[in-house]
Amino acid sequence: MALITSQAVNQTGPATTYTAVNASDTFVPGDQLFLDIKTTGTTITVTVASPSSASSACNFGVSGTGHNLVLSATGTAQYKLGPLTAARFADPVTGLATVTYSPTTGCTAALVQF
Numbered sequence: 534m535a536l537i538t539s540q541a542v543n544q545t546g547p548a549t550t551y552t553a554v555n556a557s558d559t560f561v562p563g564d565q566l567f568l569d570i571k572t573t574g575t576t577i578t579v580t581v582a583s584p585s586s587a588s589s590a591c592n593f594g595v596s597g598t599g600h601n602l603v604l605s606a607t608g609t610a611q612y613k614l615g616p617l618t619a620a621r622f623a624d625p626v627t628g629l630a631t632v633t634y635s636p637t638t639g640c641t642a643a644l645v646q647f
Contacts, residue, residue, distance in 0.1 A: 534555055534556075534557045535555050535558050535559070536560065537558050538644065539560070539561075539566055539644045540644065540645050541646050542647055550643060551641035551643045552642065552643070553641055554637050554642050555634070556634060556635070558631070558642075559631050560630055561628065561630075562619040562622045562629075562630040563618070563619060564616055565647050566615055566617045567613045567614060567616060568581070568617060568643075569642060569645050570602075570612045570640065571609070571642070572610050572612075573640075575636065575638050577634055577640050578602070578604075578634070579602045579604065579634055580632065580633045580635075581614065581622055582624075583621055584622075584625055602614055604640075617630060
């Protein structure tokens with residue numbers, strides 16, 4: 534597990550840096566944060582956990598303890614997931630959000646802030 538740091542993204546740069554994902558990573562959630570995920574032909578399930586106390590629907594319209602995204606295995610694809618707000622995704626003890634990937638083969642990601 535690794536703590537992912539966010540990268541500021543704007544029209545003038547710098548370019549986003551993608552890194553290989555771990556089975557489980559953490560990050561400090563925020564209102565302007567998005568997970569930018571790339572896959573190279575592998576079907577990947579990405580899950581961002583929500584604490585069980587977050588009973589209302591999240592900004593994706595999903596109620597419950599997590600949000601799943603299945604990335605297609607066709608060719609190379611890129612997906613953005615977010616915003617990943619603290620109110621929905623922060624663990625009440627650590628303040629961190631957790632994202633898991635299964636499998637990790639062919640998957641890279643960046644945590645970007647707009």
